[in-house]
Amino acid sequence: MPELPEVETVCRTLRPHLIGRRILRVDVRETRLRRPIPPDFAESLVGRVIQGVRRRAKYVLIEIGDGDHWVVHLGMSGRLCVGDPPADLGHVHVRVGLDGGETVYYRDPRRFGLMLVSQGEEGLGELGVEPLGSDFTSDLLWGLRRRHRRVTVKSLLMDSRRIVGIGNIYANEALFVAGVRPTRRFGRVTRREVEAITRAVPEILTRAIDSGGSSLLDYRDADGRSGGFQQRFQVYDRRGRPCRRCGTEIRGRLVSGRSSFYCPGCQK
Numbered sequence: 001m002p003e004l005p006e007v008e009t010v011c012r013t014l015r016p017h018l019i020g021r022r023i024l025r026v027d028v029r030e031t032r033l034r035r036p037i038p039p040d041f042a043e044s045l046v047g048r049v050i051q052g053v054r055r056r057a058k059y060v061l062i063e064i065g066d067g068d069h070w071v072v073h074l075g076m077s078g079r080l081c082v083g084d085p086p087a088d089l090g091h092v093h094v095r096v097g098l099d100g101g102e103t104v105y106y107r108d109p110r111r112f113g114l115m116l117v118s119q120g121e122e123g124l125g126e127l128g129v130e131p132l133g134s135d136f137t138s139d140l141l142w143g144l145r146r147r148h149r150r151v152t153v154k155s156l157l158m159d160s161r162r163i164v165g166i167g168n169i170y171a172n173e174a175l176f177v178a179g180v181r182p183t184r185r186f187g188r189v190t191r192r193e194v195e196a197i198t199r200a201v202p203e204i205l206t207r208a209i210d211s212g213g214s215s216l217l218d219y220r221d222a223d224g225r226s227g228g229f230q231q232r233f234q235v236y237d238r239r240g241r242p243c244r245r246c247g248t249e250i251r252g253r254l255v256s257g258r259s260s261f262y263c264p265g266c267q268k
C-alpha cells in the first residue's frame, strides 16, 4: 500500500501535467471501488479547470475551484498516471481527458481505492496531524504518550487518527533512525527519545520523497516510474542480515500483526 512519500510523489509528478487544464471528458468504466464512484462523479468534473494538486494524509486532492476537490485514494494497488492507458484497458477504471490532449487514467487491479468529488476535506474521515507539517512536534507526541501509554510506539506512529501517512515501512525505518525499538510501549519512551522520533519521522519521509518513494509499495508516479528508496532501507525486510551501521543481525517480529524490524545494537 502506498504510504505518504509515494502519494506525495504522485502529487508532485501530476502537477506539471494537470494545473491550468480544463477537464473535457470523464469516462468511468467501473464504479465498484472501496466505495462506489458516485453517479454524478463525471458530471461534477467536466468543464472544471484544475487549479492545484496537493496531498492530505494519503489522499490526492486535485483542486477544481470553489473549494471542490477531485479526491483520489490509491488504496492497495491504485495508479494515477498521465499518458496513454494500456491498450487492453485491463483494470483501468477511470479515464479523464484534458484540453491539452492528455489523458489521466486510474488503474487499480485490487479496487481498494476511492474516487469522488468533495467540498474541502469532507468525507475523508478523522485525519491526524501531517508528519511533515509544523504541527508535528515533540510536545504533540509527548501529549499523545500520556493518553496512549500501553500501545507500542510503532502502532501509535501508524494510527492515522493521530498522525497520518506513516505505514509499516516508514514507521520501521524512522524508529531505526531514532534508536527506539518498535516493540517498546509508548509509555516507556523517554522525552529524549520522543524528541529523536520527532526528528526521525520527517527525515525518513523526506529522504523517501527525494528517492521518488519505494517500489515495494506497488505504485507508480504520474509518469509511470517506480521509486528507488527500497535500496536504502536500513531495517525493513532485512531480518537476519547485518545492520548497515553496526553489523548486528537485524531482528524481525510481529507487532500488532505487522512485521517489524530492528537492530538490537542500534535500537534500545
Ligand SMILES: [Zn+2]
Residues within 6 Å of the ligand: 243, 244, 245, 246, 247, 248, 263, 264, 265, 266, 267
Ligand atoms: Zn545496528
